[in-house]
Amino acid sequence: MAEDDVYTKDGTVDYRGNPANKKKTGTWKACPFILGNECCERLAYYGMSTNLVLYFKERLHQHSAVASKNVSNWSGTCYITPLIGAFLADSYLGRYWTIAWFSIIYVIGMTLLTLSASVSGMKPTCHGHGEENCHATTLESAVCFLALYLIALGTGGIKPCVSSYGADQFDDADAVEKERKSSFFNWFYFSINIGALIASSLLVWIQDNVGWGWGFGIPAVAMAIAVVSFFSGTRLYRNQKPGGSSLTRISQVVVATIRKCHVKVPEDKSLLYETSETESAIKGSRKLDHTNELRFFDKAAVLAQSDKVKESVNPWRLCTVTxxxxxxxxxxxxxxxATGIIFATVYGQMSTLFVLQGQTMDTHFGKSSFKIPPASLSIFDTLSVIFWVPVYDRIIVPIARKFTGHKNGLTQLQRMGIGLFISIFSMVAAAILELIRLKMVRRHNYYQLEEIPMSIFWQVPQYFIIGCAEVFYFIGQLEFFYEQAPDAMRSFCSALSLTTVALGQYLSSLLVTIVTKISTKNGSPGWIPDNLNYGHIDYFFWLLAALSVLNLIAYLIVSMLYTYKRAVGTLR
Structure with missing residues (x-):
């Protein structure tokens, strides 16, 4: 191997800060530790979040709409905090140390949640057989929510960094390694769903049949294992150097543009300011070619007479093209x-209204006395993902490649669009099922039955369809935001993609609030009452289906207008 081929060319370094050796670091050698970390972390997350709506309803004694909104708000926060972790990773700590420190915060939150569900004086007081009629004091509720929001903070340093950190193990300048990177995103999402599979089956059953202390304690142990897994691979990792504050660089462009708002941009773009070296002035980033869109901001790179380039450049007055x-x-x-927000709203129904819908149906497994926890039906979403990931990677990609000529079969934008289209049918399936269920309730006067004689397994199609949509949309989104991000802002862009899930959860909460307020006028029980037999959550599902169709149309328009970034030069 030539000396030039010994080390990576994408600027990565090993754990000692030396240039990363290709033979000793990165690629699939390092990935098992990262994928193991993600699998355990997702097991911990889904182990508590999948059934959380029932914990709020049954143990904290919250009404259906309140419990649903609280879960949506907390889940949304879990996808907003990544902006904090991403900023620290890109700017100062790097992805390795961000994942490490925030994982420790996560473990502390999980431990406190376990204590709040199992220790007398911290857990809700319950009366009656089977811990029924539970009531939580203000302090007990406060401890529970403190733990949950510590977890939300902890996940903020993990979510935006792990997928990007795994992709960092493949050298962009090496054609063979770059091709393997696309497969990494598929198997990364596969590992997420292995964790989710265990959570939505075993852990949900433990929570419903053994106790919430064990149900939250096992995810806490899983999170501790995730931390150990991550640290075990330290010597094998390739690390990108943090590039300094991305928010500062963006602010400098905006300020410099405003200062030069009356300056005319030259027709010859080679006259715009850029460093003469082949390397970018931004640590950990390649130079970017000039593009013709959003030309107003080119003013920040126009050389004015007041700009003293031979001396030190004031970045608040003059910025590089990159x-x-x-x-x-x-x-x-x-x-x-923005078009991902509606998809995230649809996806979020699995942990809220799908669970409440399933709770009203026959949860027995066949004729046995074994009862299936309603939240466990999300296992079919997970199985769908586990089924579709290898099918997509091994079958769909090679077939699509023959027709499109694209190395990945489908472009990331095409893949995401297919996911948006498929997701519409999940809401249609959920609405039709609820329509049939309510007809049975009215025909046989089942209004007061806790479980009507209709199998919960009729929910399987809506879960399976969402799983298929995830494989196309979420994995495509992960890869798209990583590839289209500037090199020194990849964690930030991964976090940006995650905020669609947060806003989707908040939008779901907002829609529930609006719908409840409008539909409960004049003493009506509304669309989402505590007893869903009197409600109409099918209307809510039809509403989301209609919004999904409009969203798909908007996506097709913006994706056709999108211009891909063009990186040149080498990393600094």
Whole structure:
């Protein structure tokens, strides 16, 4: 192997800060530790979140709509905090130390949650057989929510960094390694769903049949294992150097543009300011080619007479083309990003209304006395993902490659669009099922039955369809935001993609609030009452289906107008 081929060319370093050796670090050698960390972390997350709506309802004694909103708000926060972790990772700590420190916060939160569900004086007081009629004091509820929001903070440093950190193990400058990177995203999502599979089956059953202390304690142990798994691979990891504050660089472009708002941009773009070296002035980033979109911001790179280039440049007055293109890259991503919010709203129904819908159905497994926890039906979403990931990677990609000529079979934007289309049918399936269920309730006067004689397994199609949509949309989104992000802002862009899930949860909460307020006028029970036999959650599902159709149309428009970034030069 030539000396030039010994080390990576993407600027990565090993754990000692030396250039990363290709033979000793990265690729699939390092990935098992990262995938193991993600599998255990997702087991911990889904182990508590999948059934959380029932914990709020049965143990904290919250009404259905309140419990649903609280879960949506907490889940949304779990996808907003990644902006904090991403900023620290890209700017100062790097992805390795961000994952490490925030994982420890996560373990502390999980431990406190376990104590709040199992220790007398901290857990809700219950009366009656089977711990019924539970009531939580203000302090007990406060401890529970403190634990949950510590977990939300902890996950904020893990979510935006783990997928990017795994992708960092493949050298962009090496054609063979770059091709393997696309497969990494598929198997990364596969590992997420292995953790989710265990959570939605075994852990949900333990919570419903053994106790919440054990139900939360096992995920806490899983999270501790995730931390150990991550640290075990330290010597094998390739690490990107943090590039300094991305928010500062973006602010500098905006300020410099405003200061030069009356300056005319030259027709010859080679006259715009850029460093003469082949390397970018931004640590951990390649130079970016100039693009013709959003030309107003090019003013920040126009050389004015007051700019003393031979001396030290004032970055608040003059920015490089690469710095301007960083901002343009983020702005170009925003329309694509916005179309993910409705998809996330649909996805979020699995942990709220799908669970409440399943609770009203026959949860017995055949004729046996064994009862299936309603939240466990999400196992079919997980099985769907586990089924579709290898099918997509091994069958769909090679077939699509023959027709499209694209190395990945489908472009990331095409893949995401297919996911949005498929997700519509999940809401249609859920609405039709609820329509049939309510007809049975009215025909046989089952209004007061806790479980009507209709098998919960009729929910399987809506879960399976969402799983298929995830494989296309979420994995495509992960890869798209990583590839289209500026090199020194990849954690930030991964976090940006995750905020669609947060906003989807908040939108779900907002829609529930609006719908409840409007539909409960004049003494009506509304669409989502405590007893769903008197409600109409099918209307809510039809509403989401209609919004999904409009969202798909908007996505097709913005994706056709999207311009891909063009990176040049080498990393610094």
């Amino acid at each position: 710095q301007v293109e960083e901002l343009k890259s983020i702005l170009r991503l925003l329309p694509i990003w």
